[in-house]
Amino acid sequence: MIAIALRIKLVPSPDSCSILFVCLGNICRSPAGEGLLQHSLNALQLQDSIEIDSAGTIGYHTGKLADHRMRSAALNRGVQLQSLSRKITVEDLHSFDLVIAMDRENLADIQRMTPEPTAELKLLSDFLGDEWPSDVPDPYYGGDEGFEYVLDMIEAACPAIIHSISP
Numbered sequence: 023m024i025a026i027a028l029r030i031k032l033v034p035s036p037d038s039c040s041i042l043f044v045c046l047g048n049i050c051r052s053p054a055g056e057g058l059l060q061h062s063l064n065a066l067q068l069q070d071s072i073e074i075d076s077a078g079t080i081g082y083h084t085g086k087l088a089d090h091r092m093r094s095a096a097l098n099r100g101v102q103l104q105s106l107s108r109k110i111t112v113e114d115l116h117s118f119d120l121v122i123a124m125d126r127e128n129l130a131d132i133q134r135m136t137p138e139p140t141a142e143l144k145l146l147s148d149f150l151g152d153e154w155p156s157d158v159p160d161p162y163y164g165g166d167e168g169f170e171y172v173l174d175m176i177e178a179a180c181p182a183i184i185h186s187i188s189p
């Protein structure tokens with residue numbers, strides 16, 4: 023009986039796994055992370071076992087859909103981005119299991135929010151090889167190619183993210 027109880031405690035339940043993507047405005051990079059990872063999980067029929075969300079370190083775009091250029095670029099890859107922008111909270115850093123920041127500035131901003139987050143804090147590039155940059159470049163003030171590059175980076179990272187959370 024004790025062994026059974028220990029086993030239940032030690033083996034993480036897939037139901038408890040939750041991931042939050044974070045960027046600055048939550049209208050370009052992190053909603054793309056949320057949408058693309060959700061799409062991959064759906065394809066693998068893992069959608070019921072992992073909760074995905076996204077947020078920004080600023081609240082300037084709160085309540086807005088993702089930038090139309092990112093929605094269009096994602097749709098061209100078969101992914102509809104539907105999330106509404108929101109600002110990250112301290113509560114997020116205690117309720118999510120894994121927080122994935124898009125760049126080092128986002129990560130530093132998150133780390134300043136609370137000294138002891140229970141969530142594991144990572145960069146998206148932690149799930150990529152050395153051929154990729156450390157930061158997912160902010161595409162907001164650039165051209166269409168920037169949005170494509172963000173999607174390329176996220177698509178490349180998804181298999182390692184899924185592998186890292188697989189029980």
Ligand code: 4NP
Pocket residue numbers: 045046047048049050051052078082160161162
């Ligand atoms: P994101 O891009 O952080 O990938 O959502 C940005 C969106 C908006 C702004 C900056 C970056 N902004 O300055 O409003």
